[in-house]
Amino acid sequence: MSAHGTRGSGTTWVGRAIRRLEDPALITGKGRFTADLPAIHWVRFVRSTVAAGKLTKVHAPKGAMVITAADLKGVKKITPMLHKFNYRPVGQPALADGMVRFTGEPVAAVVAASEEEAEDIADQVELSIDETTPVTDARRALEAGAPQVHAEAPGNVILEGKVKTPDFDTVWNGAHKIVKVEARSRRQNATPMEPRGAHASYDVSTGRVTLTCTTQMPHLTRTAICDVLAFPESDLRVIAPDVGGGFGQKMSLASEYVVLVWLARKLKSSVAWTEDRRENLIAGFHSRDQHITLEGAFDRQSKLVALKADIVSNVGAYSCFPTTCGVEPLMAMAEMPGPYDVQQYACLARGVITNTCTMAPYRGVSRPVITFTLERLMDKAARAFAIDPIDIRRRNLIDKFPYKSAMGLEYDDATYKETLEMAVEAVDVPAFRARQKEARAKGRYLGIGFATFSERTGYGSPAFAARGMEITPGWETVIVSVDPSGFVEARIGSSPHGQGLRTTLAQIIADAIGTTPEMIKVVHGDTDRAPYGWGTFASRSLVISGGATLIAARKVRAKLIKIASHMLEAAPDDIVLADGSAKVAGTDRAIPIAKLAREAYTQTHRFKGEIEPGLTETGHYDPPGTFSNACHDAIVDVDAETGHVKVERFVVAEDAGLIINPMIADGQVHGGIAQGIGNALLEEIIYDDNGGILTATLADYLPPTAHEIPPIELHHIETPSPNSITKAKGLGEGGCIGAPAAVVNAINDALSPFGVEIEEIPATPQRIRAALRSAEKHSAHSRASGNPGP
């Protein structure tokens, strides 16, 4: 057993840190990825080299097969829909049609016999584009006279959410102190290890296409592609084989995949495309490009009484399918109040269209940004009240459940205060303060930062319906079968790609039917084999697919007991399922489950019509959603001369309900924190003034490496969720939600002697030095004019 140990009673599979069943293949090079498949034809996309303009001609070399929008007649635009918030639907053509709207937009598809040849030909394709002035910054796009990205979205506002609670003005006007934060989150790319890619092959005898692609949502990919290409879904099979990370980037439909399916049908052959890193960084969806102005109104006791937010979210050139570009601004609006008790709230959230790569969800979706903003606000407020940042959180964190937020969200039982105290205790704050003081005397600047947050997870269809989405994902279906051999198969609509669901779901089933995880195969990622489902995203799969799994497994259990009661001639209540057998309690009479399964198929006449044949049961689950919570704290060492930040220590106290597999849960937190530290310090997509990307390689776009991530210390509380039938909450995103806030708060704490405020992520060394330089100038100036310096 691993160091993560066992929690729970120790008699169940749930709660045990068993090793992942999916790993032996993955770590011995036997994983199967999209790019492993051979193909007859290979595609290279020719992409726009400019951010805005009128596409007048595509010059293809003689004899080359180069597909453009003109060839794709009849192919509908990808047009996801929201029925609320003044949403303006804008359509995205699979290949640019008449206009180009961002650098990297696919304009033509070159088809050749190999990737190399396709790239050689693509090199010779010339695009005639009448360039127009692009707009890449969201605030600039909101200004009068800014270039218009889509005629359908005048003023470049594609969506506008507004809320204000009834007593907002009264409370705001009566407040004692208003504290304000102007936060800026720069643009990021999720950078999955495996970039996007697809392989489409045509079956000449049936006319069916099999699309193998790296995706988080195989069924929705099928629906979307069949919608735009107008053919029956039964003629398209979508397979998600092993997927090398997604982080949200692969839950949005890639227009390139549409082109691949179109080509397979046209060529009646197989055709493949593997995105390269440069394409991924330029055109593989971006996220987190937001400006948030947040003001908090506090009473005399430093209790937050009202919150006012202005959220400007740069959504890029098109609206991503299926979530729409509302996913970032609307998530920010709904969850801005975070873990704090504040009943008065006003918010304006705008999605702004620009000549940049389309935004899509990225692990955390807005919450890394809103948590960063809100946690900056709390630290600033603490300073304004001259109290400890920990105290102000103690005064404001929610501690009565269920709690209804100002936005009407119901928070289930959680431990906001308890995790804060746990994290505080773990670091020994007084000892740190002493060390900090000593270090400062030697010109070393240490800082500590806290971030408390809630993480809404496992939410069903009502949450998506509240956004007015035309497609409201939410529920999941799981089919559990015990086959005549006695082995168990669970077919799931979720589509895990690294989360370990093959193991955790097996643990849930093993307990329900009294067998072992090794007996259970979880089948996913194939629309021919798995029931319709939404895929894996939004920290939903363990809660929702796990819940559906438990429902189905319990039905199987009930049926096994029924069969056993027939065969053992005992009352159902006396049957116990354990260790692979059905036993009559208090006796030595038992039948192996495998035998029961065999009978369920082969001896049905014995059940006298009282039991239906076979051993397959279906579970559906559509929960209201549950909130995980955590407190992160970071200790950093800021080099005031270079602006470099070293994260020395990172402590997490988290509560994600009942933990099914502690090792897998810890892994999710670790990975999230690594991405969060990247967001806090390193990762940034930068556009130049002409809308060209300056960060198109991994030498310029800087995800953290193992060197930049400190050892991560985890502490746990398990508060079973009443809103989840497995009692588990999701935790896929929390790591990256809390880390930027904790790290940047720590930087600000470290630099407090200089009187500088860092409210921008990533807090790059350049930005830190710029802030320090201006503080140095300012203090030199005030010394010169006789004012006391900081």
Next chain:
Amino acid sequence: MKPAPFVRHVPKTLDEALKILADVAPQDGRVLAGGQSLVPIMAFRLAKPAHLVDINEVVGLDKVISDGTTLTIGARVRHAAFHKSVVDNPLGQLLSAVVRHIAHYPIRMRGTFCGSLAHADPASEWCLVVATLDATLVAKSTRGERLIAAKDFFAGIMSTALAEDELLAEARLPLLASDVRFGFNEFNRRAGDFAMAASLVTYRLNAGKIAEARVGLGGAESFPRRIVEAEAALNGKTPGDTVFRAAAEAAAKAIDPLEDHQTNAEYRRDLVRAVVRRALEQSA
């Protein structure tokens, strides 16, 4: 990210290599050493050489030889060769202190010392070493052999005095006096990345005073060089914080800073100030 088509030549002797290079150079032929810079550039199609003269099998180029005054490093010597001191002289320790700042382990197993010089990235540590120590570079072609002083070798960002048919056959570094002190410091955002500023300093002490100071600076300008203003601030002074700060300040003032989307001139000067002072502190 697939390179354009090219022909790869694999000569076994230096003469053969030089002959092929002379033939293919006019048709956009290039030397392939460790490939750690050239191959990525080809994958991005920023370079599309039609011919590669792969020197990895050329005999005799893989030696590091000391004759008591000079250390000669052949064109096939990998970065990793310097993980341990290659010569019983402070130079050996200096090289092994510097090498661990170059990229990551797998890259150091392939990339070559001379390849770094020929590639002439402004932030290359080896370029900084040869500039600071006034090494001599040996260029060979079918036309003959040319010795180039390090200060004349670098011509700009990724540009050198090598003619297109010349192979950088070896680098000759002067061994250091046994009492030489040295210090090295570089700044980068992540471990293993190219330096945003790097400094190598050496000096001796003469009756407690700094003598023969060399202050090399890399990553801050188009190519590494010695900063005489900083050296002047050191020579004849007693090593210590004030003197080191003055030298660092002199270096920050003297440079013509490279600017890019992340680093403006002011920030580059900040970094120069920091790396020079820290290199000096390390040497003390």
